[in-house]
Amino acid sequence: MTRVLLLGGTTEAGRMARALADAGVDAVYSYAGRTEAPVAQPLPVRVGGFGGVAGLVAYLRAEGISHVIDATHPFAAQMSRNAVEGCAAAGVALIALEREPWQAGEGDRWTHVPDLAGAVAALGEAPRWVFLAIGRQNLSAFAGAPQHHYLLRLVDPPTDPLPLPRAEAVIARGPFDVAGDRALLKDHRIEVIVAKNAGGAGAEAKLVAARELGLPVVLIDRPLVPERRVARTLGEVMAWLDG
Numbered sequence: 001m002t003r004v005l006l007l008g009g010t011t012e013a014g015r016m017a018r019a020l021a022d023a024g025v026d027a028v029y030s031y032a033g034r035t036e037a038p039v040a041q042p043l044p045v046r047v048g049g050f051g052g053v054a055g056l057v058a059y060l061r062a063e064g065i066s067h068v069i070d071a072t073h074p075f076a077a078q079m080s081r082n083a084v085e086g087c088a089a090a091g092v093a094l095i096a097l098e099r100e101p102w103q104a105g106e107g108d109r110w111t112h113v114p115d116l117a118g119a120v121a122a123l124g125e126a127p128r129w130v131f132l133a134i135g136r137q138n139l140s141a142f143a144g145a146p147q148h149h150y151l152l153r154l155v156d157p158p159t160d161p162l163p164l165p166r167a168e169a170v171i172a173r174g175p176f177d178v179a180g181d182r183a184l185l186k187d188h189r190i191e192v193i194v195a196k197n198a199g200g201a202g203a204e205a206k207l208v209a210a211r212e213l214g215l216p217v218v219l220i221d222r223p224l225v226p227e228r229r230v231a232r233t234l235g236e237v238m239a240w241l242d243g
């Protein structure tokens with residue numbers, strides 16, 4: 001019997017959930033529980049961490065899961081590592097629905113850095129107006145560069161004081177469009193953008209807007225995840241489930 005655990009938290013995971021529901025596949029959608037009001041899904045939803053690899057293995061067994069689809073964000077590397085290890089231990093099949101990383105094109109002014117520390121260093125010493133488009137969780141990495149003005153875009157209003165002295169947050173949930181992102185960059189007189197190389201369409205608008213405005217982008221490379229089966233499309237995942 002096929003029973004799927006879909007690890008979510010992304011636009012693509014929402015599309016995957018719709019495809020599974022339309023095909024009548026028995027599946028559960030899993031959220032980490034990071035946002036206050038997660039997007040509704042056409043599948044039964046569970047929320048919260050599993051409790052590491054051991055907790056995930058216990059969950060897979062208790063729920064009779066046969067297949068795991070890892071559709072988490074490319075920077076949710078801990079969950080993806082746990083999925084590789086937990087599925088191997090439980091004898092459960094695993095596939096990752098993974099977006100292609102973005103590639104620089106004509107007119108892009110991108111600097112690739114390996115991690116957050118590299119992004120901080122790439123901003124330099126002189127104060128700049130920075131669109132820090134990395135979400136909420138890793139902001140403290142930039143606390144060592146308090147000379148810059150940071151524009152943040154967050155899903156929920158911050159409940160704790162921001163760890164950056166000169167920061168302003170706009171509250172918005174993707175997907176975003178180019179006209180809106182161009183206006184955001186101009187209105188806030190942004191000079192440089194820091195982003196994760198997430199890939200996909202929902203967060204690409206800021207890169208297109210940066211190209212149009214001739215702005216530089218500091219792009220953080222993806223963290224490493226152990227080798228696993230990877231699909232690029234919903235169709236590939238559905239074929240894998242059928243196989």
Ligand code: NAP
Nearest residue numbers: 008009030031032049050051052072073075076077078079
């Ligand atoms: P992470 O660092 O890889 O995960 C940390 C822990 O959070 C995991 O070990 C797991 O806890 C729990 N977790 C993560 N994703 C989960 C899921 N889908 N269901 C149940 N538990 C989950 O992940 P993260 O970067 O904090 O991302 C958290 C969520 O936000 C993910 O769903 C991801 O798709 C989404 N997201 C992340 C980013 C990003 O930039 N990182 C951007 C957009 C959306 P246990 O060890 O207790 O199981």
